[in-house]
Every structure is written in C-alpha cells, then in structure tokens.
Amino acid sequence: MRRAVAERIAAAAHVPITEAEEALEYPPDPAFGDLAFPCFGLAKARRAPPPKVAADLAGALVASPPVEGWSAAGPYLNVRLDSSLAREVLGNVLAEDACYGGGSEGAGKTVVVDYSAPNIGKPIAFHHIRSTMIGNALVRILRARGHRVVGVNHLGDWGTQFGYLLEALAGKTPAEVRAKNVRELSALYVAGNERAKKEPAVEDAARAAFARLERGDPGSRALWEACRDVSLREFDRIYRRLGVTFEATTGESFYEPRLAPLLADLERRGIATTSQGALVVDLSADGIATPCLLRKSDGATLYATRDVAAAIYRAETYGMEQALYLTDQGQSLHFKQWFAVVRRMGFGWAAGLVHVPFGVLLIYDEAEKEWTRGKTRSGRVVLLEEVLDESVRRARALIAEKNPALPAADAVAEQVGVGAVVFNDLKNRREKEVRFRFEDALRFDGDAGPYVQNAHVRACGIFRNAGRGPEASADVSLLAEPEARAVVAQLLRFPDAVARAAREAEPCHVAGSLLEISTAFHRFYHEHRVLGGGDPRVEGARLLLVHGVRVALRNGLGLLGLAAPEEM
RNA sequence: GCGCCCGUAGCUCAGAGGAAGAGCGGCGGCCUUCUAAGCCGUUGGUCGGGGGUUCGACUCCCUCCGGGCGCGCCA
Numbered sequence: 001m002r003r004a005v006a007e008r009i010a011a012a013a014h015v016p017i018t019e020a021e022e023a024l025e026y027p028p029d030p031a032f033g034d035l036a037f038p039c040f041g042l043a044k045a046r047r048a049p050p051p052k053v054a055a056d057l058a059g060a061l062v063a064s065p066p067v068e069g070w071s072a073a074g075p076y077l078n079v080r081l082d083s084s085l086a087r088e089v090l091g092n093v094l095a096e097d098a099c100y101g102g103g104s105e106g107a108g109k110t111v112v113v114d115y116s117a118p119n120i121g122k123p124i125a126f127h128h129i130r131s132t133m134i135g136n137a138l139v140r141i142l143r144a145r146g147h148r149v150v151g152v153n154h155l156g157d158w159g160t161q162f163g164y165l166l167e168a169l170a171g172k173t174p175a176e177v178r179a180k181n182v183r184e185l186s187a188l189y190v191a192g193n194e195r196a197k198k199e200p201a202v203e204d205a206a207r208a209a210f211a212r213l214e215r216g217d218p219g220s221r222a223l224w225e226a227c228r229d230v231s232l233r234e235f236d237r238i239y240r241r242l243g244v245t246f247e248a249t250t251g252e253s254f255y256e257p258r259l260a261p262l263l264a265d266l267e268r269r270g271i272a273t274t275s276q277g278a279l280v281v282d283l284s285a286d287g288i289a290t291p292c293l294l295r296k297s298d299g300a301t302l303y304a305t306r307d308v309a310a311a312i313y314r315a316e317t318y319g320m321e322q323a324l325y326l327t328d329q330g331q332s333l334h335f336k337q338w339f340a341v342v343r344r345m346g347f348g349w350a351a352g353l354v355h356v357p358f359g360v361l362l363i364y365d366e367a368e369k370e371w372t373r374g375k376t377r378s379g380r381v382v383l384l385e386e387v388l389d390e391s392v393r394r395a396r397a398l399i400a401e402k403n404p405a406l407p408a409a410d411a412v413a414e415q416v417g418v419g420a421v422v423f424n425d426l427k428n429r430r431e432k433e434v435r436f437r438f439e440d441a442l443r444f445d446g447d448a449g450p451y452v453q454n455a456h457v458r459a460c461g462i463f464r465n466a467g468r469g470p471e472a473s474a475d476v477s478l479l480a481e482p483e484a485r486a487v488v489a490q491l492l493r494f495p496d497a498v499a500r501a502a503r504e505a506e507p508c509h510v511a512g513s514l515l516e517i518s519t520a521f522h523r524f525y526h527e528h529r530v531l532g533g534g535d536p537r538v539e540g541a542r543l544l545l546v547h548g549v550r551v552a553l554r555n556g557l558g559l560l561g562l563a564a565p566e567e568m
Numbered sequence: 569g570c571g572c573c574c575g576u577a578g579c580u581c582a583g584a585g586g587a588a589g590a591g592c593g594g595c596g597g598c599c600u601u602c603u604a605a606g607c608c609g610u611u612g613g614u615c616g617g618g619g620g621u622u623c624g625a626c627u628c629c630c631u632c633c634g635g636g637c638g639c640g641c642c643a
Contacts, residue, residue: 028587038586044623050586074587075624119643156643252643278641289570289639296641303643330637332572359573360637373636398605416605428581431573433636439592440580444605446591447581454605462602512582515590526598526607546602568605 001088002035004066005079009037012060026493030486033071033078034085040075050075083477086488086545093491093548094472099144101498101555106147112314113139113149115326116244119156120231120251121165121185124238126382126436127361133422134358134430135326136244136561137507144559145502150318154310155251157228160300163206164192166213169223177226182234185227214256238384241418243561255309259301262309263294271344281341292337304338311342315349322352324505329357329431356505359433371435391442392417398444399568406567415563416450417442423449426560427511447515449562452553455518455525459550460566462530462543470547471540478541483524490517491548498559507560514556521549 006021013020020037027036039057043050054072061070068082093100115135118124139151168188169177177185196203213220232249239245263279266272272281277297283290294305314320325335335355343350362371363382396413399406406412424441425434427448444450463469479488490513497513500506530542554564 023586025586028589032587036587040586040623050623076587117643159643161642276640280640291640293640298641300641302641327643328637329573331643333638334643336572357573362636395605402605403603432581433574435580437580443592446605448591448605450605451591454603458603458606465602508582515582519590522606523608525602526604529602531602568603 001066001081001085005035005081008061008067009057009077012057013042015042026489027076027078030489031482032073032076033069034081034485034489035079037077037079038075039077043075083479085492086476086479086485089488089492090474090476090544090548091472093551094470094544097551098555100551101495101559102144102146103495103499103502104146105499106142106145106502108148109146109322110148110150110318110320111142112152112318112320112323113142113326114152114154114323115139116239116246117154117156117327118231118235119161120228121162121182121189122231123182123186123381124235124384126363126384126387129384129387129421129425130328130358130361130430130434131326132239132242132244133425133561134356134507135324136242137426137510137559138324138326138356138502138505140559140561141498141502141507141510144498144555147502150248150314150320151246152314153246153249155228155249157231157251158253158256158306160207160210161189162213162224162227163208163210164189164196164202165227166209166220166223167202167206168192169227170209172223174222174226177223178229180230182231185230238388241388241414242422243563250310252306252310255306255313258309258313259305262312263301263305266294266341266345269345271341281337281344283337283340286340286343288333288336288340290333290337292341294341304334304341307334307338308341311338311353312347315347320349320352322354323349324354324356326356326358328360330360331355332357354505356430358430361434361436364435364437387421387438387441388418390438391421394442395420395444395450403568412565412568415565416444416453416568419449419453419557419562420444421449422562423452423511423560426507427515429508430506449557450568452514452518452557453562453565453568455521456550456553456557456564457566457568458525459521459546459553462546463550464566465531466539466543468540468543470544472544474540474544475537476541476544478538479545481524481528483520483527484542484545486520487517487524487545487549490520491552494552494556498556501559510556510559514553514560517549517552517556521546 002021002024006017006024010017010020024035024037027033039050039053043053046053051074054075054077057077058070058072063069066081066084067079069080071078113135116132118128139149143149165185165188192202192206213224272279272294278293279295280291280293283292292304293302295301311323314323332355339353342353360373362373365372392413395417399409399413421441494513494517497509501509530546531539533539557564
C-alpha cells in the first residue's frame with residue numbers, strides 16, 4: 001500500500017519511486033492522514049517554498065483507490081487511505097492469527113540468548129528481573145521473527161565462594177542440605193564471608209574446600225550438588241511464575257573440564273602470555289588497554305575463561321550465527337575483552353557475539369528517601385518474590401473490590417500482579433537505569449501492564465456477549481470513524497514494532513506498540529458501541545476490528561512474557 | 569586520567585534528521601448501556617549549557633557541565 005502511494009507521488013513529482021517510498025512517514029496525529037510525504041527535499045530542488053510544493057502536489061493528485069484524499073498541511077502532503085487499508089490489516093490479522101506480529105527475516109539463523117544466570121546458593125534478588133525478563137522477551141521476539149533461538153541459563157555455580165558454603169556445611173549429609181532453603185544457604189555464605197574479614201584462616205579454609213571440590217572429592221561434590229538442587233528448586237518456582245524456560249541450563253561448572261585444554265591451546269599458539277604470574281591476552285592491538293585475564297597467579301581460572309570455553313562449546317553444539325549476552329552495562333569491558341580473545345582464536349562466529357547491556361536497577365528507599373543499588377540502606381536485599389507477592393496481593397485486593405464475582409480470581413491476580421512488575425521493567429529503553437518505586441511499578445492504571453491486559457479483557461468481553469465470531473466478509477468500509485481508523489493505524493504498526501525490537505534487541509518497542517493499541521482501543525470502546533447498535537453490518541465490521549485488537553494484544557503480551565487474561 | 573551509558577513537563581519516561589508527546593501528580597468533568605484497572609478537558613517545556621553540520625537538529629559532530637558505571641588477579 002505504501003508502494004501504491006509512492007508510485008502516485010513519484011509520477012506527480014517526477015522523482016524515483018523508491019525515493020518517494022522511503023520518504024513516506026506516519027503523521028504524528030491520525031487526523032492528518034494515514035501517510036505523509038514531507039516536501040522539503042523537493043522544494044529545494046524546485047527552489048520553491050515547501051508549503052507551495054505540498055499544495056501543488058495535493059492539487060495535481062486525484063483521489064482514487066486506495067487513496068481517499070490528498071491534502072496539504074504546511075510542508076507536508078498528507079495521504080488519507082480508503083478502507084482497503086483496514087481490509088488489508090484486519091485480513092492479515094485474521095489470516096495470521098497467533099503469528100500476527102511475526103516475520104521471517106530470521107529464517108535459517110540460529111541465535112543463542114544467554115540470560116538470567118543467577119548464582120547458586122543466593123536467592124534471586126529483584127534486580128535479576130532485568131536479565132531474566134529482557135532475555136525472555138528477546139527469545140520470544142526473535143523466535144517470532146523466524147530465528148531458531150536457544151535460550152541458555154549460565155548459572156553461577158562455580159568458584160571460590162562455594163568454599164565458604166562447603167566449609168559451613170562440613171559434617172552435614174547431602175540429605176540435610178536438601179532440607180534447607182536458599183535463604184539459609186545464603187546466610188551461611190554471608191556469615192563465612194564476614195568471619196573471613198576478621199580471621200584470614202577462614203578464607204584459607206574456604207579456598208581449600210573449593211580446591212577439594214575442584215579435584216573431584218566425592219563428599220564435597222555431593223554437598224555441592226545438594227546446594228545446586230536446593231537453588232534450582234527455588235529458581236524453577238520463580239521461572240514458572242514468570243513463564244520463563246530455557247533450552248539449556250549449563251552452569252559454569254559444566255565447562256570446568258574444558259578450561260585446562262583451552263588455556264594450553266592459547267599458550268601454545270602464543271595468544272596468551274604470562275604477566276605478573278597470571279595468564280593474560282594482551283589486547284592493546286584491539287584498542288583495549290587492559291588485558292584479558294584468563295588464569296590467576298594462584299592457578300585458578302576466571303569468569304572470562306569460562307565464557308570463552310562456553311562460547312566455543314555453544315558454537316560446536318548449536319552452530320549459532322549470533323549469541324546475545326544479557327548483563328548489566330557495568331560488564332561491558334569484560335565482554336569486549338573476551339570477544340576479542342575469541343576473534344584472535346580465528347573463529348568465524350566471533351563476529352556474531354553481542355553484549356546486550358542494560359542499566360542498573362535502583363530501588364527507592366522510602367525510609368531514607370534515596371535511590372540505592374539493589375539493597376536498602378540497612379543492607380537488606382529486595383527479593384524478586386517479595387515484589388511479585390506484594391503486587392499479586394494488591395491485584396487480588398483490586399479484584400475483590402471491582403469484580404468480586406470473577407471466577408479463578410487468585411489465578412487472575414497472579415497474572416495481573418506479575419504482569420504489572422514485568423511490564424514496568426520492559427516498557428523503557430533497556431540501557432536506562434531503572435528507578436524502581438513500589439507505587440510506580442505496582443501501578444495498575446496508566447502506561448502499565450494491567451492497562452494493556454484490561455484492553456484485552458474488554459475485547460474478549462465483547463466476543464463473550466457477541467454470539468458470533470469475526471468474519472472476513474465484514475464490510476470494513478463501515479469503520480470510518482476517526483477512533484476506528486486510529487485503531488487500524490496502530491494495528492498496522494505492530495509487526496513493525498516487533499521487527500524493530502528484534503533488530504535492536506529492545507523489547508520496549510513492543511511494549512510501546514501495545515500501549516498505543518490499547519489507548520486507541522479504549523478510546524474507540526468508550527466512543528462506539530460494538531453490540532446491539534441495530535445495524536448487523538456495522539456490528540460485523542466492528543467485531544472484526546475488535547478481533548484485531550484482541551489478537552495483537554494477546555500476541556504482544558505473550559512476546560513480553562505477560563499473560564493475557566480474558567477477564568479481570 | 570581514560571572508556572561506556574544517561575540528562576526532554578513537578579516526578580517517571582517515549583520520541584533518534586522533518587508537525588515537541590505519554591503516564592503519574594494537581595484541578596475539573598463522565599458509570600440504568602459490551603468490565604470506570606476506562607474516557608474527556610485542563611495544568612505544566614530556554615529538549616543540561618555553548619558551538620558546528622544541514623533547507624531543517626531533542627535527534628548527527630565538537631566542547632563544557634551534571635549523574636551512573638567500568639578501568640589485570642570478583643562475577
């Protein structure tokens with residue numbers, strides 16, 4: 001349809017069709033029209049004022065399908081399309097259904113998405129929602145655009161810190177450990193760390209305990225596995241609430257056997273050299289001042305070592321073209337460094353390694369009236385489950401107040417409460433720091449998850465009462481009201497928003513589109529009755545429009561990892 | 569000191585060469601009609617400052633200021 005319009009403008013203005021098509025943009029207000037052609041460039045070539053060029057074009061062009069009217073507004077030539085726009089958009093929705101918003105530009109491409117990655121032995125803190133839900137959304141968005149996606153949870157399950165845990169658990173049986181919860185394990189770890197600050201012997205003991213684990217001591221191994229099981233049990237409970245699944249959960253420990261051969265290879269090829277007792281890769285030739293450390297002077301491996309080994313393993317196992325790593329932006333240098341190491345090794349897939357950084361999460365401490373990073377002034381970490389529970393509790397109270405007869409109220413409260421928290425994390429550009437405040441994140445009105453869910457609920461409610469479904473034969477020329485046209489305009493943009501989100505690894509574009517669709521639909525809903533208006537043809541056309549909204553919102557919410565309840 | 573990210577309405581943020589926006593807050597309206605978690609009106613801006621490129625800059629470049637983060641044996 002853009003092309004058809006571009007052809008007409010190109011013929012009238014004597015410019016190439018592709019040039020006209022690229023210049024076409026969406027007007028800021030649907031009242032201007034469906035498409036707009038800025039006349040600045042043309043004005044320059046003709047040495048005439050842009051408004052005159054726009055007016056001349058509007059006068060020269062004749063309205064005929066699919067264009068209903070041309071109009072000049074200042075320097076813009078605005079184009080109003082006829083009902084074939086609605087026919088095309090709503091026809092696509094009906095045909096594509098659950099796939100509306102999807103695309104095929106990713107066909108044949110495999111992408112690994114590395115996200116969430118919590119640490120064993122510690123509870124999932126609220127800030128983990130960022131990596132987990134941005135990653136989850138990207139997995140779903142990329143998949144919708146045709147990519148083969150492998151979601152990986154790279155658990156932090158290895159390292160000296162587990163020495164403290166093993167020391168504290170000495171003498172316990174694995175069964176006794178399994179009876180504990182993550183909070184208890186975390187308390188032991190924290191206590192060990194505290195004591196180590198005063199007594200160096202504690203640190204030595206922890207290091208020795210981890211060394212035993214590394215050597216494969218069966219007793220240590222059994223305790224470590226018990227800790228892992230305890231953690232995974234709790235992680236799974238949270239992932240289930242969030243609707244998050246992984247194709248692979250391979251922690252750092254998984255790569256342990258591959259580290260020594262990797263380092264030997266790097267040394268043999270002269271890529272890594274010894275510096276101050278440590279094994280490093282000098283990256284000054286890549287414009288990176290600090291070298292990448294791969295082995296400490298005490299012989300222990302590092303984060304980067306395991307990341308390199310993991311990347312090689314994934315390339316061998318999945319044959320990916322691209323790998324996305326979801327972490328906070330503070331780790332940018334780390335990724336730059338080890339990406340460069342992998343390039344040095346000559347792997348073709350190294351060019352597809354991408355760090356997808358996001359801003360840190362700041363939490364507003366009501367008592368101290370200040371923004372803090374992840375924990376309150378008193379040092380208490382805010383847990384993800386606490387926030388989810390509080391949000392669900394508030395959603396439940398709201399249901400009791402507004403819709404006491406709602407069936408499955410608890411299940412819906414879960415969907416709405418969790419959805420509010422998740423949407424709040426995804427609605428803004430990921431690189432901005434997130435300022436989290438309970439009253440904002442747990443807001444159920446305005447630009448929020450429940451606002452979108454509510455629009456979906458309203459659309460579903462209409463079909464519950466309609467007694468008929470959407471029909472492709474509906475006469476969409478009856479959708480002439482500005483409010484209906486605005487809805488169509490937003491539905492048209494939805495697949496573009498998903499494509500852009502995939503291209504930029506930026507879920508907020510999907511969230512933004514959902515808000516726009518919801519706003520347009522809430523307005524339409526308020527202004528026009530769908531059912532019982534007397535004219536079955538109008539009803540049929542409006543039902544098709546409402547169906548479009550229902551499908552786009554359901555699909556979009558799904559892409560972001562939110563549930564789309566039919567009642568709330 | 570070097571590097572990366574961010575400065576847009578009172579607050580939280582969209583907009584990324586082309587017609588300054590939303591939510592919240594404040595003020596005022598709209599429920600016997602498909603869910604008022606909604607809708608409408610109103611209030612509110614030297615787009616951090618200054619240069620430059622351009623017909624045109626919130627958007628691109630330079631510089632300064634302010635905030636966040638990082639800069640070899642943590643992850």
